[in-house]
Amino acid sequence: MAEPILEVKDLVKHYPLHQGILFKKQVGAVKAVDGISFELHKGETLGIVGESGCGKSTLAKVLMNLERATSGQVLYKGEDISRLSGAALKAVRRNIQMVFQDPYTSLNPRMTVGDIIGEPFEIHPEVAPKGDRRKAVQDLLDVVGLNPEYINRYPHQFSGGQRQRIGIARGLALKPEVIICDEPVSALDVSVQAQVINLLEQLQKDFELSYMFIAHDLSIVRHISDRVGVMYLGRMVEIGSDEEIYEHATHPYTQALLSAVPVPDPTGREGRERIILSGDIPSPANPPSGCRFRTRCWKAEERCSTELPLLAVPEIGEGPAKHASACHFAAVREPLAAAS
Amino acid sequence: MNSGNSDDDAGAILIDSRASGGGAPGDDLLDVRGLQVEFRTRDGVAKAVNGVNYSVAAGETLAVLGESGSGKSVTAQAIMGILDSPPGYVTGGEIVFKGRDLLKLGNEERRKIRGEQMAMIFQDALSALNPVHSVGMQLGEMYRVHRGVSRKEAKAKAVELMDRVRIPAAKERVNDYPHQFSGGMRQRIMIAMALALEPDLIIADEPTTALDVTVQAQVMDLLAELQAEYNMGLILITHDLGVVADVADKIAVMYAGRIVETAPVHELYKNPAHPYSRGLLDSIPRLDQKGQELYAIKGLPPNLLRIPPGCAFNPRCPRAQDICRREEPELFEVTGDDGAPLPGRGSACFFWKETLHDV
Numbered sequence: 155m156a157e158p159i160l161e162v163k164d165l166v167k168h169y170p171l172h173q174g175i176l177f178k179k180q181v182g183a184v185k186a187v188d189g190i191s192f193e194l195h196k197g198e199t200l201g202i203v204g205e206s207g208c209g210k211s212t213l214a215k216v217l218m219n220l221e222r223a224t225s226g227q228v229l230y231k232g233e234d235i236s237r238l239s240g241a242a243l244k245a246v247r248r249n250i251q252m253v254f255q256d257p258y259t260s261l262n263p264r265m266t267v268g269d270i271i272g273e274p275f276e277i278h279p280e281v282a283p284k285g286d287r288r289k290a291v292q293d294l295l296d297v298v299g300l301n302p303e304y305i306n307r308y309p310h311q312f313s314g315g316q317r318q319r320i321g322i323a324r325g326l327a328l329k330p331e332v333i334i335c336d337e338p339v340s341a342l343d344v345s346v347q348a349q350v351i352n353l354l355e356q357l358q359k360d361f362e363l364s365y366m367f368i369a370h371d372l373s374i375v376r377h378i379s380d381r382v383g384v385m386y387l388g389r390m391v392e393i394g395s396d397e398e399i400y401e402h403a404t405h406p407y408t409q410a411l412l413s414a415v416p417v418p419d420p421t422g423r424e425g426r427e428r429i430i431l432s433g434d435i436p437s438p439a440n441p442p443s444g445c446r447f448r449t450r451c452w453k454a455e456e457r458c459s460t461e462l463p464l465l466a467v468p469e470i471g472e473g474p475a476k477h478a479s480a481c482h483f484a485a486v487r488e489p490l491a492a493a494s
Numbered sequence: 495m496n497s498g499n500s501d502d503d504a505g506a507i508l509i510d511s512r513a514s515g516g517g518a519p520g521d522d523l524l525d526v527r528g529l530q531v532e533f534r535t536r537d538g539v540a541k542a543v544n545g546v547n548y549s550v551a552a553g554e555t556l557a558v559l560g561e562s563g564s565g566k567s568v569t570a571q572a573i574m575g576i577l578d579s580p581p582g583y584v585t586g587g588e589i590v591f592k593g594r595d596l597l598k599l600g601n602e603e604r605r606k607i608r609g610e611q612m613a614m615i616f617q618d619a620l621s622a623l624n625p626v627h628s629v630g631m632q633l634g635e636m637y638r639v640h641r642g643v644s645r646k647e648a649k650a651k652a653v654e655l656m657d658r659v660r661i662p663a664a665k666e667r668v669n670d671y672p673h674q675f676s677g678g679m680r681q682r683i684m685i686a687m688a689l690a691l692e693p694d695l696i697i698a699d700e701p702t703t704a705l706d707v708t709v710q711a712q713v714m715d716l717l718a719e720l721q722a723e724y725n726m727g728l729i730l731i732t733h734d735l736g737v738v739a740d741v742a743d744k745i746a747v748m749y750a751g752r753i754v755e756t757a758p759v760h761e762l763y764k765n766p767a768h769p770y771s772r773g774l775l776d777s778i779p780r781l782d783q784k785g786q787e788l789y790a791i792k793g794l795p796p797n798l799l800r801i802p803p804g805c806a807f808n809p810r811c812p813r814a815q816d817i818c819r820r821e822e823p824e825l826f827e828v829t830g831d832d833g834a835p836l837p838g839r840g841s842a843c844f845f846w847k848e849t850l851h852d853v
Contacts, residue, residue: 205706206677313794343561344733348777348790355787370706377779377788396784414711416736418778420759423740430715431708434676 157231158193159364160217160250160332165190165226165236167209167216171439184439186212188388189226191465194332199358199365201379201396203372203411207435209388210368214334217366218252219243230332248278251330255337257317261309267320268305271295274327281328294323297360299353315346322353326361334366339374351378372415376400384408387446388438390465394477402474404484407447445482453483522549522590523695523727524573524612529587531565531572531751533798534580540798542568544751545587547825550727552694555718557730557738557759559774560748563795566731569748570697573729574614575604592694610640613688617700619680623672629656629683630668636690655686659716678709682716689720695727702737714741735778739763744838747771750796750806753825756840767828767841767850769811805843813845 168183187209194200202210215221217228219235228236235246254260261270271291275282282290292302298319309317318338325333335354339347351374357363369375375382376396383393384407392405403409410429417426431450436442445463448454467476468484475486531543543565550556560566571577572584575596589596591612596604616622624632633655634648643651649668656664659682661675672680681701688696698717702710718741721728732738738745738759745762747755747770755768766772776789793810796802802809808818826846828839843849 205708315794343795344735344774345561345777345791346794348788349792351779352787352790372707373779376781377784410708414707416710416714416734416740418735418739418763418775420739420742420763428711430711432712434678434709435706 157196158229159196159231160194160366161227161229161232162193162217163191163227163229165213165216165228166224167212167221168224182439184437185388185441186438187216188438188441190385190388190390192383192390192393194364194366196331196364197358197362198381199367199379201375201382202366202368202385203370203375203382204385205370205411205435207387207438208385209438210385211336213385214252214336214366214368217334218250219247244277248281248328249330250332250334251325251328253318253321253325253333253335253338256341257314257321258341260321261317263309266306266308267291267295267312270309270320271323271327274324278328290327291323294326297326297357298323299349313346314342315349318342318350319353322350322357326357329361330363332364332366334368336368337370338367340369340371347374354378372400372412373418384411387435387441389446389480391447391481392477392479393465394479395474398474398477402477402486404468404470404475404477404479404486405447405481406451406453406483408479409487410450445480453481455483457482523552523554523592524729525549525588525590526569526573527588527590529569529572529589530585531568531577531582532585533582535799538799541801542582542751542798543572544801546748546751546753548746548753548756550695550729552727553722553725555721555728555730555741555743557732557742557745558748559732559735559738559745561733561795563750563798564748565751566748567699568751570614570699570729570731574608574612574697575601576608576614606640609636609693610691611693612695612697613691613693615681615684615688615696615698615701617703619677619684619704620672622684623680625672628669628671629675630670633668633683633687633690636687640691651690655690656683658689658720659683659686661686676709677705678713681705681709681713685713685717685720689724692724693726695729696721697729697731699731700733701730703732703734710737717741735774747774750801751798752806752842753840754807754842756825756838757828757836758838761836761839765850767839767846768843769813769845769849770807772849772852773810773812813843813849815844817844 165187166189167187168185170180171182172178173181190213204210216223223236227234230246238246268291271294272287275287292305295302300316300319339350342350358365367375367378379396382396382399384391386407392399392408399408403412410431413429433450436449442449444460445458448458463480463482465478465480467478470485526546526548529543529546533540533542546569548556558566573589584597630649630652633652637643637648637651653664653668656668661667661679661682702713705713742759744758746753749770755771762771766775773791777791779788791810796806804819804821805823808814823842823844825840825842827835828841828846829835
């Protein structure tokens, strides 16, 4: 495969917890992202799934350099961007853009659509010289399927799906190579989600974009992603192609997550086997020792509490089960459900 | 059935809602007939609910499926009698609960029914619970107000309830405040509160939408188990086709304030009879469609201040003809190939037959 466009190495983001008013001292840290590594290739879509609090949105912010990484590296075309600042950071940011989850709060209600989409040009005037901006914005509106005449309207005059299109147009304005989509469709109605997903796929083809697609809807992630990473409490527990993850998951958490997703088909629902996890996600301020998932895992043994499993390809046979998984007992689950 | 209602839905209900229930005719717990709700706003009158009919029997689960603005939550609020009024007004129809039309009862009588005989679970437990009272106090309040028990007894009851919805260490946590619980636990407290007085009917409005999937599975399991235990009727309001397929017995699909299709769960998923339901099912990403464009219903849900004339879905419908723009379709009875009516099935589409035979 081609050179990775984005390479993340051992990325860590801890938020310190302080105590005391006058003499603040650090009493611990929320370990939002705790040692994550992966690669994103050109033209590829990497899906990131996980439950709330697993650190997927923090990961996005650190990649965008909206939050400073505590340690680790983010390499964009081989250059570490996690320590950049000033002009150098500004130049890199042009190439990595973001689409946010909530189209209601991520657009300034006092700015017209033209100003919202055109604002990136103010920061990077080299992309569109002043005279061409209006035209550039109208082109962008057209690209995302909105009427270019809407340029002077305000966000409240649009529906949720249309607003998300505005957010996408803003993300596209600077002709980036990577777009990080943080739950881009979860705030939208079911009948509108498909429209936005189709738009994202079309744009990827047209502009050779690489996506990092963060979502909790597993069926949408499968549809759009080439590879999928599963996160739990700040760590990547499993990563592989969509088929490897969805059909041959070897990490217990992935298996539980997949089995918990309601299947939109009532046929055979009584016989469906489902792993119901007990309890909630532990606090990232005080994660369990060893494997983070062991407190909810049915496979957990002594070893899991002392030895942190690393994300590595387990030595189990050949075929699609052979992909990176962070479990001491990684194994494909016996397909009981399929037999019945 | 209804007599003397507006010409809007006169004779529109070809399906006797009782026949669509699980049990024998007449044993429905709740029977909503021709319900109409409107919101009188500064910008005009928004018709949020335009003649909704559905019924639930004891022990049965009805899923009301629809997008935001389809009127599914407003219908539930009207049933519970918690509609914000003004601006919301019930302008027509009947809500027959255990043989009595709730709309004819006074406020005091309805208050006694609420909680005691029907209860509601809300989507967002954090904003539905009072942040300045402990959960034990809020749970116990149900018993103090409706049963007149002492504070001490109420607290004991609260602990019992929390145990029943499997909140660990209920005794220690009864004095905790809502913010001290996780999302899943808070939703369990909502369920406990709804169950407190062992009502006959529970309305759950998007009960798991705010939860993660693994927690959602826990909560839905619990809800189904308790429903079976108490033989309650359950109205599950949701937009999630997965959750519906998992738990529902029958489905009512809503669009722009109307029921566009009713069907037993298996039949709806196998063979929908309304283009909107078909569109929703088709837009679910399927395995064999990877890399292809997803089917998408074009356009947007209508503004309730300006519902299109004729069938409200016609501007988005791939099947729309002139008649769809002119006339409003009633909920037609859906029949099988032999002409015999399919029990519980109805579709508000002039072309339900063709839709049914679409593959």
